[in-house]
Amino acid sequence: xxxxxxxxxxxxxxxxxxxxxxxxxxxxxxxxxxxxxxxxxxxxxxxxxxxxxxxxxxxxxxxxxxxxxxxxxxxxxxxxxxxxxxxxxxxxxxxxxxxxxxxxxxxxxxxxxxxxxxxxxxxxxxxxxxxxxxxxxxxxxxxxxxxxxxxxxxxxxxxxxxxxxxxxxxxxxxxxxxxxxxxxxxxxxxxxxxxxxxxxxxxxxxxxxxxxxxxxxxxxxxxxxxxxxxxxxxxxxx
Amino acid sequence: xxxxxxxxxxxxxxxxxxxxxxxxxxxxxxxxxxxxxxxxxxxxxxxxxxxxxxxxxxxxxxxxxxxxxxxxxxxxxxxxxxxxxxxxxxxxxxxxxxxxxxxxxxxxxxxxxxxxxxxxxxxxxxxxxxxxxxxxxxxxxxxxxxxxxxxxxxxxxxxxxxxxxxxxxxxxxxxxxxxxxxxxxxxxxxxxxxxxxxxxxxxxxxxxxxxxxxxxxxxxxxxxxxxxxxxxxxxxxxxxxxxxxxxxxxxxxxxxxxxxxxxxxxxxxxxxxxxxxxxxxxxxxxxxxxxxxxxxxxxxxxxxxxxxxxxxxxxxxxxxxxxxxxxxxxxxxxxxxxxxxxxxxxxxxxxxxxxxxxxxxxxxxxxxxxxxxxxxxxxxxxxxxxxxxxxxxxxxxxxxxxxxxxxxxxxxxxxxxxxxxxxxxxxxxxxxxxxxxxxxxxxxxxxxxxxxxxxxxxxxxxxxxxxxxxxxxxxxxxxxxxxxxxxxxxxxxxxxxxxxxxxxxxxxx
Numbered sequence: 181x182x183x184x185x186x187x188x189x190x191x192x193x194x195x196x197x198x199x200x201x202x203x204x205x206x207x208x209x210x211x212x213x214x215x216x217x218x219x220x221x222x223x224x225x226x227x228x229x230x231x232x233x234x235x236x237x238x239x240x241x242x243x244x245x246x247x248x249x250x251x252x253x254x255x256x257x258x259x260x261x262x263x264x265x266x267x268x269x270x271x272x273x274x275x276x277x278x279x280x281x282x283x284x285x286x287x288x289x290x291x292x293x294x295x296x297x298x299x300x301x302x303x304x305x306x307x308x309x310x311x312x313x314x315x316x317x318x319x320x321x322x323x324x325x326x327x328x329x330x331x332x333x334x335x336x337x338x339x340x341x342x343x344x345x346x347x348x349x350x351x352x353x354x355x356x357x358x359x360x361x362x363x364x365x366x367x368x369x370x371x372x373x374x375x376x377x378x379x380x381x382x383x384x385x386x387x388x389x390x391x392x393x394x395x396x397x398x399x400x401x402x403x404x405x406x407x408x409x410x411x412x413x414x415x416x417x418x
Numbered sequence: 419x420x421x422x423x424x425x426x427x428x429x430x431x432x433x434x435x436x437x438x439x440x441x442x443x444x445x446x447x448x449x450x451x452x453x454x455x456x457x458x459x460x461x462x463x464x465x466x467x468x469x470x471x472x473x474x475x476x477x478x479x480x481x482x483x484x485x486x487x488x489x490x491x492x493x494x495x496x497x498x499x500x501x502x503x504x505x506x507x508x509x510x511x512x513x514x515x516x517x518x519x520x521x522x523x524x525x526x527x528x529x530x531x532x533x534x535x536x537x538x539x540x541x542x543x544x545x546x547x548x549x550x551x552x553x554x555x556x557x558x559x560x561x562x563x564x565x566x567x568x569x570x571x572x573x574x575x576x577x578x579x580x581x582x583x584x585x586x587x588x589x590x591x592x593x594x595x596x597x598x599x600x601x602x603x604x605x606x607x608x609x610x611x612x613x614x615x616x617x618x619x620x621x622x623x624x625x626x627x628x629x630x631x632x633x634x635x636x637x638x639x640x641x642x643x644x645x646x647x648x649x650x651x652x653x654x655x656x657x658x659x660x661x662x663x664x665x666x667x668x669x670x671x672x673x674x675x676x677x678x679x680x681x682x683x684x685x686x687x688x689x690x691x692x693x694x695x696x697x698x699x700x701x702x703x704x705x706x707x708x709x710x711x712x713x714x715x716x717x718x719x720x721x722x723x724x725x726x727x728x729x730x731x732x733x734x735x736x737x738x739x740x741x742x743x744x745x746x747x748x749x750x751x752x753x754x755x756x757x758x759x760x761x762x763x764x765x766x767x768x769x770x771x772x773x774x775x776x777x778x779x780x781x782x783x784x785x786x787x788x789x790x791x792x793x794x795x796x797x798x799x800x801x802x803x804x805x806x807x808x809x810x811x812x813x814x815x816x817x818x819x820x821x822x823x824x825x826x827x828x829x830x831x832x833x834x835x836x837x838x839x840x841x842x843x844x845x846x847x848x849x850x851x852x853x854x855x856x857x858x859x860x861x862x863x864x865x866x867x868x869x870x871x872x873x874x875x876x877x878x879x880x881x882x883x884x885x886x887x888x889x890x891x892x893x894x895x896x897x898x899x900x901x902x903x904x905x906x907x908x909x910x911x912x913x914x915x916x917x918x919x920x921x922x923x924x925x926x927x
Binding site: 242250277292299 | 808810843873
């Protein structure tokens with residue numbers, strides 16, 4: 181075993197050649213895009229740039245994940261970002277987005293699986309995401325995979341998620357996946373799971389929906405499991 | 419002072435101009451002849467120096483030319499010559515706004531007062547030569563005090579010739595009489611008199627010359643003495659940016675096509691840049707070598723117009739866009755001619771904000787969008803684009819929308835709502851379903867499961883386009899809360915009165 185003096189000498193010699201060899205790589209505050217929902221923004225300070233985010237929720241029950249996404253898109257476009265939505269199964273509703281405040285002229289909408297192509301819709305979505313992430317300039321890129329069967333998304337190799345997280349790390353872009361279950365594991369900088377609470381009906385109209393968010397993973401610290409931000413969504417006609 | 423730009427063997431240069439650079443260099447070194455006329459009466463109308471060295475002369479037939487040695491034989495292409503003349507004018511306009519299109523392959527420009535911009539005449543001439551190489555030309559440049567002297571000098575001496583003011587006659591004296599292009603009768607007479615150069619012609623007494631040769635003789639003598647003075651006839655600006663290329667052997671692969679396409683686009687973009695223009699519409703036309711059309715789908719010509727959302731003047735961007743589009747096409751016959759036309763527009767002028775977020779680079783974005791279209795397709799079965807910027811339309815029809823071209827140019831920023839609204843996830847196409855309906859929906863079939871309706875809100879009746887039977891619609895919408903395994907799901911269902919069928923339009927999520 182080397183003596184402390186030898187270790188110090190070696191360290192000195194290595195640092196002379198490679199100054200950052202023994203220093204820690206600190207993550208600077210790299211900015212975020214607010215979701216527009218105060219309780220979530222207070223808890224996670226918005227959706228982080230330079231990172232991969234997963235927003236999960238059921239596709240059978242109304243979980244609120246799409247509404248959360250619309251609110252995020254509205255804030256991102258309001259901040260003069262150009263956004264891209266890769267719509268895996270063509271489920272995006274422009275009227276809802278406009279009602280949520282999304283500036284549609286700042287949104288690129290890619291509708292996968294609408295024509296007969298060599299690639300299947302899920303493969304198309306990932307390929308297009310790759311192109312957009314590489315092209316740079318988009319503040320927010322959303323890939324909506326929530327309508328794909330879970331067994332298909334689970335088959336996506338972990339290396340794909342890892343590649344996305346590494347590419348987006350160098351760009352001022354928030355990469356958001358909308359899914360039923362989280363899949364990116366440690367590659368994700370933020371994982372939110374959204375669940376619904378009973379809807380409020382006044383007379384013959386739905387007026388409000390309550391939602392609950394569970395923070396499964398964040399960049400900086402272990403998420404407080406007990407803290408689950410609540411928020412409500414108004415209906416467009418309320 | 420006037421500068422004359424002259425392209426020797428103009429038809430040859432016009433033909434070679436669109437060849438890729440390396441191939442052009444090779445062809446210039448080998449003999450090339452241009453023929454004109456019907457198949458039975460093809461005659462050489464232009465040739466280059468290597469072809470002359472082989473003994474080929476103007477007026478020879480194709481067979482005679484080929485028997486002299488190995489030469490490349492091309493048919494005359496008037497469209498190429500027209501495009502080359504346009505390019506020559508554009509090249510000249512970089513140095514002076516007053517340009518005359520004197521003859522095919524020759525332009526004269528007024529360079530008075532350009533010293534402050536381009537320096538002394540020698541430097542100006544060098545810059546003209548340098549610029550001409552970018553256009554694919556090999557030209558002679560002559561500068562003189564009058565246009566005709568400059569024209570004579572450019573046709574006679576290679577490279578740059580600058581004739582000092584007042585010494586024109588002295589400079590031109592050595593030139594042969596043929597340089598003035600006299601008529602055959604006058605040339606014979608002068609030959610008989612022993613007048614072989616301009617110096618000798620200039621020294622002849624004027625009155626006896628007019629008595630014997632008429633006014634033509636006097637005109638020639640004035641040219642020889644450099645005593646002519648005329649004003650330039652400025653050429654009109656031509657807004658047609660068109661380049662074409664006829665393949666010697668028709669090509670079948672995109673790789674072969676892209677070499678020439680690249681060259682044509684470079685030529686177009688150079689011309690556009692010289693005029694401080696860009697293009698937002700590119701038209702590509704491919705002429706096929708077709709002997710007989712087999713099916714109705716087959717056509718002799720493929721034509722495609724690309725409308726770009728922003729003006730572009732970068733040949734690389736245009737090439738990538740065009741190639742990405744052509745990759746998806748299959749052609750049934752080899753291509754014999756390629757034509758590219760650009761619609762000129764003013765280039766975009768955009769001031770970026772210092773503190774605004776980064777935006778996608780416009781040219782790069784166009785290439786990315788073209789690649790994305792290659793992956794997801796261009797349009798769906800309703801001819802709605804698969805890639806673009808979504809828009810709502812002024813219609814009461816549920817689910818109607820439009821997709822516009824996406825651009826990263828300045829776009830207005832909307833206002834956010836204070837409280838987020840419930841968004842609808844659409845099912846496209848709407849899912850057919852069965853509904854147990856007793857005054858209001860009691861249960862709804864979702865897939866193979868029947869889900870109980872916890873609450874229902876409706877009916878909301880909408881209808882429209884009743885005047886058009888095929889497009890008419892009449893819906894009775896219900897918003898229902900269904901009991902699912904994951905909790906309550908809010909769905910929008912509707913009864914289509916025209917088709918008497920229930921559908922699920924989407925889910926509030």
